[in-house]
Amino acid sequence: MSHPWLNALKVYTHPRVVGMLFLGFSAGLPLLLVLGTLSFWLSEAGIARATIGHLSWVGLAYGFKFLWSPLVDRLPLPFLTARLGKRRAWLLLSQVCIAAALLGMANTDPALNLTHMVFFALAVAFASATQDIALDAYRIEAVEMEKQGAMAATYQAGYRIAMITAGAGVLWIAASVDPSEATYDFRPWQVAYTVMAALMVVGMLTTLVIREPEKKISTVTTEREAHTRERFAAAGLHGWLLTATAWVYSAVLAPFIDFIQRYKWQAVLMLALIAVYRISDVVMGVMSNPFYQEMGFTKDEVATVSKVYGVIMTIVGAGLGGLLVMRMGVMRTLFLGAVLSAATNLLFVWLAGRGHDVGALVFTISADNLSAGIASSAFVAYLSSLVNQAYSATQYALFTSVMLLLPKFIAGFSGEFVDAFGWANFFTGTALIGVPVLLLVWLVGRSQTSHHRDTETQRNA
DSSP states (O other): OOOHHHHHHGGGGSHHHHHHHHHHHHHHHHHHHTTHHHHHHHHHTTOOHHHHHHHGGGGHHHHTGGGTHHHHHHOOOTTHHHHHOHHHHHHHHHHHHHHHHHHHHHTOOTTTOHHHHHHHHHHHHHHHHHHHHHHHHHHHHHSOGGGHHHHHHHHHHHHHHHHHIIIIIHHHHHHHTOSOTTSOOHHHHHHHHHHHHHHTHHHHHHHHHSOOOOOOOOHHHHHHHHHHHHHHHHTTOOHHHHHHHHHHIIIIIHHHHHHHHHHTTHHHHHHHHHHHTTHHHHHHHHTHHHHHHHTTOOHHHHHHIIIIIIHHHHHHHHHHHHHHHHHHOHHHHHHHHHHHHHHHHHHHHHHHHHOSOHHHHHHHHHHHHHHHHHHHHHHHHHHHHHOOGGGHHHHHHHHHHHHHHHHHHHHTTHHHHHHHHOHHHHHHHHHHTTHHHHHHHHHHHHHHHHHHHHHHHHHHO
């Protein structure tokens, strides 16, 4: 008889789970190309630091994607939707747009035409955020709940590989064709970004190979939308006005109303948990690179450790998180991830006392990334469990926006905290702010158990 953990591992051979590896690569590739890697190019081209800083606002497209997520959820695309289905159609369109915009960046010298470069970078960010919306909806609808952890794990693995490709890979390609690094030359960057545009084919081919998921829309949702349309008609709306009003309600308002109606007062607890679950890692992460620099670690040391040990441990952690979701359930794995995320921040207190110790850096980054991988897989699986498949794209985009808002705001004060209290107190503080997260996970777990029990009682009555 085979071991239960070996049986659980079989989930990673599921075709849709394997497909998420390549779709994750497609999602992770554009991010650094319009943020970190682009800033390196602009700096080499002689663009002012203040201007480079302002251009980082291009990344805000990812934070506001919930604004157009209703269109991805409900709007069919001419020609493509009829042949590919709604999710695959939006995926393919966004991937083609990313590749085209990357080619535009590749053929624009920022030293000569910065305005055009900004335009193409914005196009990449917007299309990439749209791909994220469609991809999250596909992932939620493609497999049942117990496989969501594995889908998240393979997605993260592909995403991390893509970030290495778009970071270190671009620099390596540019350096290999650069005749002299002493002076700025546009051509090496043109070659590197053209290669990145070509790599978007990985996502396009995967989108064409995978099957469109079957949406499971509940009778309650269908009846509620039909009843709302009848109320609009009774209020005197007819023809195109009735159609437009009903569409806006079902695409924009219904996703939020649905979430509140399904969970009632428990929705407040759930949104609070979503808002703070990653707070320890986000707040600590902003100051990690300045910390490494002050400890005397070189750029090569930090890059090697974070890109090798860090990425390997993140992928291992994500895979382990997917298995734990299968074996232990989402809430228990979520609790474990929160404990590990807070606890591993204390390792940085230890590292601060060690100073320039590469072995200690390897251990700290490895442990931190392992815990982050476990927590991320559990968190993505949890968010996926809250989504009504009738509104997959819109609700998930809202959750991810809520997830970033408070941690990013608090992280903005992290430098002032370090200046006032020092590194050891800062890292201890980031561990302590993870303690309320444990309480929220416990409360949400209890409330969801009560919610499921009440739902079963009503169903059997």
